[in-house]
Amino acid sequence: MGAFPRVEKLMQNRQVLFVKRPDGAVASDIFDFRDTDTTEPRDGEVLIRNIYLSCDPYMRGQMKESGYSRSPFALGEPLPARAVGRVVASRREGFNEGDYVWGFLAWELYTCQPADMQLWHVNPAHGPISYGISVLGMPGLTAYAGMLKYGRVKPRETVFVSAASGAVGSVAGQLGRIAGARVVGSAGSDAKVAHMKDVLRFDEAFNYKEMEIGNALDYHCPDGIDVYFDNVGGETLDAVLARLNEGARLPICGQISEYDATSNHERYGIKNFPNLLSKHATVTGFSVRDNMDMFDEFVTKMAALIKAGDLVYMEDIVDGIENAPEAFVGMMQGENIGKRLVRVGEDPTLS
Helix, strand or coil: CCCCCCCCCCCEEEEEEECCCCCCCCCHHHEEEEEEECCCCCCCCEEEEEEEEECCCHHHHHCCCCCCCCCCCCCCEECEEEEEEEEEEECCCCCCCCCEEEEEEECECEEEECCCCCEEECCHHHCCHHHHHCCCCHHHHHHHHHHHHHCCCCCCCEEEECCCCECCHHHHHHHHHHCCCEEEEEECCHHHHHHHHHCCCCCEEEECCCCCHHHHHHHHCCCCEEEEEECCCHHHHHHHHCCEEEEEEEEECCCHHHCCCCCHHHCCCCCCCHHHHHCCCEEEECCHHHHHHHHHHHHHHHHHHHHCCCCCCCEEEEECHHHHHHHHHHHHCCCCCEEEEEECCCCHHHC
8 A cells, every 4th residue: 555645634523422322212312412633544544524414214223222133323422324525534545535435434524434444435427425325325225125126016016115205215116116116105294295296206195194004005005015115114014914915025124113112012013914924925124235236236227317307306404413413303203305414514516
């Protein structure tokens, strides 16, 4: 490895710390702030000025001490999260000052990415750099793999997507539509329903708070359900199980209705599980980590769909690192349409 320039001046960093495990619904008091100096990168490390921080429902699961598939977040440390930023200094081959990158970084203004943690380049030619952690990043890849690889959607099938106005569901539903399926989505407000029908071009959409889920599915999916892209679990999943078509596929992406449960007694008990057997259905629980081998293919195809206007995407951006805690709480309460991001620095590509 050749010589790398030293950082002439270290900048002050502001971090959002995870300080308390939530008991039930999250509140902003589980976070705190710390001001500290940045550190000069050592061999293999990259110092990044973060620009966009991600808010994702899966993060709620890692706030628990146990009972989730990933390691719990450590207390007293900056909250781990995906972020897009610009390289300030690098001691890693292939990454240079000024490059735009995304990776599993943290809620802070500057991240010194360790040598053993991967980074990916963000190409501004594909669209806003924020897309690196939204439609051209993990949420988009989750939808892509879930709908096409595990859902195996076909023309004229009925696809139902829960939480369908969010970061993942909005893409999953559109991919179903592009594949020629009839797409139905659910969300928790009339504004989100209008967005799904008018902007995302779903065939049908409904507000699950205004109509009992079984009745809503009977009305909007009278011919049954071939593919259910599950983001919520619980009562919605159980209602879908009672309405499956032969050979149905159920990619299980998230269980947001269960994340605040503090014990198994608070979880919804599934009653219609035998229908999976009688309908020869396939249930696949998956993580985006299982599909990183598809990443390059996915970015190329998705960028083309966006450029052609076949797929649209909305980002819900909150400005200021000081507003990150409330941005996360609001996302968990369902106030956002599209991908919730926090902008913590100037985006030079917008000027």
